[in-house]
Amino acid sequence: MFKQFLERAEGNQVYLLSSLGIFMLFFLLVGILLLTMKKEEVNYMSNLPLNGEEGQNQNNSTDERSYN
Template sequence: MFKQFTENINANQAYLLFSLGIFFVFFIVVAIMLIRIRKSHVDHMSDLPLHDSDTETPQSLQL
């Protein structure tokens, strides 16, 4: 099946196939990273904005 696609490739089609390949590789890498991430790390990162606002004073927020 892929042999039929690669036999008659023009220059423009090569760019399209290359960009499609980059997209799939990026998508697979991100999916693997999301599967392997630890829940404790996600919880820590989601709590950062909440803990950061506790240390700010109202004077530091004024323009």
């Protein structure tokens, strides 16, 4: 299937195929990263918005990552 696309690619189609390849590569890498991520790290990041209190400056928080 991809061989036919590459054989018929002329002119600007090379740019279209390369952008499609970069798009697919990016999302494959992100998917692999998410599947190999530790559960503790996922839990820590999922609770990040909930850890801060209202009125507290988020830049001065003293929370340490508990999954290390």
